[in-house]
Amino acid sequence: AQKVTQAQTEISVVEKEDVTLDCVYETRDTTYYLFWYKQPPSGELVFLIRRNSFDEQNEISGRYSWNFQKSTSSFNFTITASQVVDSAVYFCALSEALTDSWGKLQFGAGTQVVVTP
């Protein structure tokens, strides 16, 4: 069975600090896909990234970066120089290749990020 663990329930930072969100996953599949979604206070979920299990390259997008380490089954997310607009709940999610849809996701519990001015 697949499982996604986000051990941090809430992280509070002051603006301009960096914040790293941890994500650890479990799966028996050799091919799988990892995702991060953001849920701002308005409620809708917004896609941030998809990473394939066979691609361990880290990725950077603006102030966001992701560190995928297959050896430790982790897919961590870092926000550099945080801003108040980054305040949201962030979800890590896993999809197995055996399914016929990347949208069939197992979500973690989410990490609430609070950025204060």
Next chain:
Amino acid sequence: DAGVIQSPRHEVTEMGQEVTLRCKPISGHNSLFWYRQTMMRGLELLIYFNNNVPIDDSGMPEDRFSAKMPNASFSTLKIQPSEPRDSAVYFCASSEGQGVGRTGELFFGEGSRLTVL
């Protein structure tokens, strides 16, 4: 361009009543998903459709829940009879589906917040 449209945004009903939630996916998307979000269980997939056909309904909690997708532009999630434990935010999401060059992004609606008294 319009995103995924859900209605109603809020619904308050009494136990035993029928509830129908509606979703209009993004035009051209061939996959549609219904997710439920609660404090206790987090985000969980209820059912998804590919090309209007239900593919996996293993997440539907009970026979009281049913979902249909009569055409590519409309889906419903029905609960009959409703119970207080059904209180949650129900999200509809759509995607282009898997394939080379695609991100696998799910586009979520704003959700329907259901309260069953």
